[in-house]
Amino acid sequence: MTARLVIVGGGRMGEALIAGLLAADWGDPSELVVVEKAESRRRELAEQFAGVDVRTEPVASDGSVIAVKPGDVEAACRAVVGAGDGRVLSIAAGVRLAELEAWLGAGVPVVRAMPNTPALVGEGASAVAPGGAASEADLEWAEGILGAVGIVVRVPENQLDAVTGLSGSGPAYVFLVAEALIEAGVASGLPRDVSTSLVTQTLLGSARLLAESGQGPEALRAGVTSPGGTTAAGLAALEVRATRAAFLEAVLAATERSRELGLS
Numbered sequence: 001m002t003a004r005l006v007i008v009g010g011g012r013m014g015e016a017l018i019a020g021l022l023a024a025d026w027g028d029p030s031e032l033v034v035v036e037k038a039e040s041r042r043r044e045l046a047e048q049f050a051g052v053d054v055r056t057e058p059v060a061s062d063g064s065v066i067a068v069k070p071g072d073v074e075a076a077c078r079a080v081v082g083a084g085d086g087r088v089l090s091i092a093a094g095v096r097l098a099e100l101e102a103w104l105g106a107g108v109p110v111v112r113a114m115p116n117t118p119a120l121v122g123e124g125a126s127a128v129a130p131g132g133a134a135s136e137a138d139l140e141w142a143e144g145i146l147g148a149v150g151i152v153v154r155v156p157e158n159q160l161d162a163v164t165g166l167s168g169s170g171p172a173y174v175f176l177v178a179e180a181l182i183e184a185g186v187a188s189g190l191p192r193d194v195s196t197s198l199v200t201q202t203l204l205g206s207a208r209l210l211a212e213s214g215q216g217p218e219a220l221r222a223g224v225t226s227p228g229g230t231t232a233a234g235l236a237a238l239e240v241r242a243t244r245a246a247f248l249e250a251v252l253a254a255t256e257r258s259r260e261l262g263l264s
Contacts, residue, residue, distance in 0.1 A: 009067035010036030020148035124150030165255030
């Protein structure tokens, strides 16, 4: 058989891609193959996605997604090439195009991507970088897959470390802000469940406002900040603590660590 798409790795990101593709009417479930080694996980995926072929080894396909841990990528690449797959999208963190191309062999189109965990709820932010043999059609194919679970941008591979430091690690920064705001609400006298609900909706609503209003963050912040008001007092406290510099240093540190891991 020749499948339309093989996803190697049935973990959280692989599951998110399956769910996103099926929800987006990408195709019939029977056109999708998921390769997963763990028997218990195979059963879970088969129950969750009726009609999807869940198996232990790849089959020939129009293309494959490598969604395994970095240490398993070489074996996955060799397996999909051996099965006769036409092109590959890798979402494995820190595995460079040069390595992927060496394992896949000359002439196999490969696209490397860095997604993030909000893809699990269809709101991911991914960046893709083409390998030497990847064409415009291959990039569009990769964008079509990742676009089922969020937005996709194109960057050269040398910018993927910065993508990792910003949007790849970014959800953790946002969750840390959420934790701090929830604790601040409790410290100010709110019940924890009330503080949690208010913070969650504030972050969600603010993100939608930024995405949909057509205004930049500076203008939106200014719109909330009255001279001498409560927000101005809160922002002044954050500036004293060098909050902007802390976020800058966090992204730079994560970017540098991504570079280090890619060279190891």
